[in-house]
Amino acid sequence: MNKDSNDNHSEEVKSNFIHLEIDKDLEENKNGGAVLTRFPPEPNGYLHIGHAKSICLNFSLAQKYGGGCNLRFDDTNPVKEDVEYVDSIQEDVKWLGFNWEKEVKFASDYFDQFYAWALLLIKAGKAYVDDQNADEIAKQKGTPTEPGTESPFRNRSVEENLDLFERMKAGEFPTGAKVLRAKIDMSSPNMHLRDPYMYRIIHQAHHRTGDKWCIYPIYDFAHGQEDFIEGITHSICTLEFKVHRPLYDWFLDQIREADENWKAKVRPRQIEFARLNLNYTVMSKRKLLELVQKDIVEGWDDPRMPTVSGLRRRGYTPESIRNFADKVGVTNRDSITDVALLESCIREDLNKKVARVNAVIDPLKLIITNYPEDQEEWVELINNPEDESMGSRKLPFSREVYIERDDFMEDAPKKFFRLTVGKELRLKGAYAITCTGIKKNEEGVIEEIYATYDPETKSGATTVTRKIKGVIHWVSAKHAVDAEVKLYDRLYNHEAPAAQKDADHLDFINPDSLQVVRAKVEPSLKDAKALDKFQFQRIGYFCVDKDSSSDKLIFNRTVALKDSWSKKK
């Protein structure tokens, strides 16, 4: 990966408490002025918006201080991990706009070194092999209010520990038969210091090391060393790891004490920050996986998912997500961010970037009775009033057009600026029309609307000066292209679906989170390609779905336009 291409975007990042800490370290010349961070996902799931916050934080730190950021897979548990995730994670990080330092890193590349260090700790009398099973060890752990008791195997000789550990590695014992533990303090008020696990036996092939290993290091005996080996200066993680920090430091201190080659190396510093929470959504990999496995959504990239791939498919841009990550800030207090902030970020970005098009998502036919039967003409519309350089396009206009069912009302209040019998309004970019009548079926549902147009009011060329308040979008019936449009709403109808004592998050699934409608869209959309983004005039922002084709157009609604009219009602 090329470091220089890392800043194709150089947004000013809001300052936060981590900057202050790094500034301090730099002043003390702790790492010779270097700043190297890392994003260390476990390849056991897809990245979500919470990871995106962490990614933005770590890479922006690197950018700000002229350092780098590694992408490192924390692949120490073969039973949960898979290459599928390794691939999707790299794709998502790149898509977000970040380039990691050099080649991708893997914790599994350091297994030999971890093993050598474990041997050193055993020799120093700081680690021992325990023959007990998980239950027994858990019982001896004590509780947060009671100290633990020492394992009967705690005081084995160095020779015996060495022998046993080597045989663990050699595959002499079955999965789970023995573990390697650090010898620290069973009565520590910090549970993580009560002789924590270092290695366990797992007879399972690893996606990168194959069958080379049957013992795998636990997080605490891996993460700090990974940072240390790579020369990470600041190891940024979430709040729940705060209690692990003494252990993170302890292992590295032992290693530096026991290993001449690493004595002089500066210990990386762990700094914790609060993870992102969003209302009306869940953010745990386990729950997201549950949504996928129970077919509540259509996969990890379902546009209702808070995953990076879901947001991408929904029509979010990397810029909007980066901007959002900056706006939520970085602190060490738990909080729940309103999804409205995320939505405002994507609206802000798309508003200036994306072309406006005419699309009718709930079509109602309107017949212009005084417009010649076989006549058609082309009218010109501006592509984006926010950006003149995007030019204009021509749209066919004819006697029959589709308008939005919502844009007509029989008994309209005076504040209704749209169409009602006897009222005049403008078909955007075309003519002013006056509604003359409607046709209903037996059930009273309106089937057609009739209107007359005023040829003197053609957009651009008009000499008519009277004020026409209402303007609606439309699509020529004869030229319209059919499209499937997916209207998404929040996946949950509860603000905090994962935080209820007596209920499961699945109890709060919004049954109307997806509504599929048949729309009529302007012909220029016929060849729109996957991920193309548009503003459907007066409706919202839409993105072409990956399953779309010119035979069957599919659009996903990214977000609706702000709507101060429906609020009034």
Added chain:
RNA sequence: UGUCCCAUGGUGUAAUUGGCAACACGUCUGUUUUUGGUACAGAAGAGUUUAGGUUCGAAACCUAAUGGGACAACCA
């Protein structure tokens, strides 16, 4: 009935480290507009969880209370 962390408008963050609380989102008003969008102008909304203390002066420092969170996986 432990240890540690946290506490600022509805929400998320600021406050140059002790000098009369700012920004964004949201909400509400207007103006412009061939999008009830955007833009622009403006408004409401916290006196910083509470009680003590230190100080000429506290959102910031100290103590306690209250509330929230983390910690007892051969997960990360």
